[in-house]
Amino acid sequence: MSVSVDNFLKNVYLLNQETGSPVTSSHLAGRLEISVAAVTDMARKLGAQGLLDYRPYKALTLMPAGKEVALKIVRKHRLWELFLYEVLKMDLMSVHEEAEKLEHHTSDDLMEHINRFLGHPDFDPHGDPIPGIGGRIPSEKGVVLLREIGEEEACIVAKLRYRNAETSEMYDRFGLKKGIRLKVVRMFPFDGSIEVEFPGGREVVLSEKLAQNIFCIKQ
Amino acid sequence: MSVSVDNFLKNVYLLNQETGSPVTSSHLAGRLEISVAAVTDMARKLGAQGLLDYRPYKALTLMPAGKEVALKIVRKHRLWELFLYEVLKMDLMSVHEEAEKLEHHTSDDLMEHINRFLGHPDFDPHGDPIPGIGGRIPSEKGVVLLREIGEEEACIVAKLRYRNAETSEMYDRFGLKKGIRLKVVRMFPFDGSIEVEFPGGREVVLSEKLAQNIFCIKQ
DNA sequence: TTTTTAGTTTAAGGTTGCTTAAAATCGCTT
DNA sequence: AAGCGATTTTAAGCAACCTTAAACTAAAAA
Structure with missing residues (x-):
């Protein structure tokens, strides 16, 4: 391939x-x-x-054969991302671009060494599930888009979807990170933006476009 | 590039x-x-x-610019080899082929993360020197070809040059490893082969072709 | 139903990195 | 000094992957 x-x-x-x-x-x-x-x-x-x-x-x-290829590459991508982030302490913003190259030049054997080193993880540092060798995808039970959380309800950020370097930069800027606790203060139906409260009381309005990449678990 | x-x-x-x-x-x-x-x-x-x-x-x-490119790739190759061997515990026989692919798809930034993780090493697992960022090559003082060792003299294996999968297999078969102690028993001028004694007394004759890839330090 | 238009396919062509085969050149031997 | 064998260059061509531009289709609007 x-x-x-x-x-x-x-x-x-x-x-x-x-x-x-x-x-x-x-x-x-x-x-x-x-x-x-x-x-x-x-x-x-x-x-x-x-x-x-x-x-x-x-x-x-x-087709099934094509999906198998796709999942294998996605697996490699996400394992590399986690490895670069957790082991080599690379910037969350750079791991995507690096993994994008490495994923195509990694043997199954090398990948399994990395998988073992990481302790057979289920999610990458952005919160995306890492497909298994058989193609099984770890379930993300309870994970929903931020917009599904009601006003005055709290949630834990489970996944920040990587779109491009800019989104990562915005996450950074706002202090958005996997595992952080957010309270939804208000939703603005006019433009779909969402006001949230960070731990410590800081309140911020997130655009709909950004919020659509934020997944979390209701608390 | x-x-x-x-x-x-x-x-x-x-x-x-x-x-x-x-x-x-x-x-x-x-x-x-x-x-x-x-x-x-x-x-x-x-x-x-x-x-x-x-x-x-x-x-x-x-030309100088070309040498710079070459050294950078060699650096990446050897750092990857060491990383795969030391950190991921991959087979010494496979690290070369893996590194051969990875070396071309590794940013300078990623490489420096690996370098740091490894503690700025000077030699790869085969004993070859890892060029520095400026192109400086760690010296291999005292390292000579096995044939330079005199009869009845002992030496420590410093470097087993990788040629292809077969050489690696032969090293394995003979129990040749970096750091092992060998005593040169006899040299056969007829075909250039060399008889050596392993720790424990095992004596083996190495062909000239193989011996030319074995470097060591006189003791 | 006919027309419009957004989206898709076909056609022709370019670049990179390779191939084989023929032509050119080098440098050694006599 | 001329010729020969080995090596190198040139020439023509191929496959993968991409481009732009023209031709075509399908499905929504008039």
Whole structure:
């Protein structure tokens, strides 16, 4: 499997997970930062290999073999992220970019050494589940979007979705971290923004766009 | 820098180090397992970029900028090898192949995190020196080829040069390891083979070809 | 139903890094 | 000094992955 193929399949998987909607060529092209034509090309090729269900003008769906490849790469990505963060003490902001490269050049054997070293973890430092070798995904019971928490209710941040360097920077700026306790003060239906209270009493308004990447567990 | 460019420069450097003789296109082609024509192509390209001193029909020499690239890759390779061996407890036989891939996809920042984690080491698990960031190479004072040791003299193995999976397997088979004590029993000028005694009295004859990869320190 | 338009596919072409095969050059031997 | 064998370069071409631009489709709007 080449890097391009791996990345293609991985992003079909992730895009579908994150949006919950069918993956179109243009979505994927945007995410991979390549032309739509290049997506069509690759999709047809992977279709022929039985990795992708490709039918002209239809949404892209992973076939079982393709999903297996995707999950393996996601596993490697998330294990690397945790390793870089926990063991090498790298900045949470850099681990994504590093893992993005390493994931494609890591043998299964090396990955299992890292897995063992980490003690077979279930979640990466952003709170995302690490798929198992068999493809099983650790459950995130009770984890919901911040917007699902009612006003005046408290919650524990369980997952801060990585979008790009900017989101990470904003998390940092606000002091948002996995495990932190937040109280939802007010929701503003007008623009979907949410006011929360940090431990210590500091109150902050989070934009809808940012809040959509914040997951937590009701308390 | 692409992987191919990195590998090209690295192997010009290593080939020159190991043989001590000028690096020809065919030598390099053999080592990189690509055609001689491909070497010429790349050499001309790197010449134009000021990385390599390329003149038709002449031996290949690194220019300062190219040597810098080469040393950086060698540094990354050897740091990774040590890390995989010491921290992740991987097999000495596999670390080379893994490092061969990782070295090209590791940022300077990540590398320094690993360097720090390892305590700024000077030698990799095969005993090869790890170039510093400035390109300084830790000295290997007193390290000589096994054949330089006189008969009836003892020495400590300092370095077992990695050639391929087979050499590693042979080291294993014989029980050759960095730090082990050997006594040279006899040298056979006929075929260059060397008879050595292991701790415990076991005596073994090593072929010239194998012995040429064994370095040690006189005792 | 027809038209519009957003989205997708096809077509033609570029770059990188490789290949094989033919031509050129080097430098040694006689 | 000329020729020969070994090495290197040039030439032509291929596969992967990408591009832009033109042609096409599908599904919503008129």
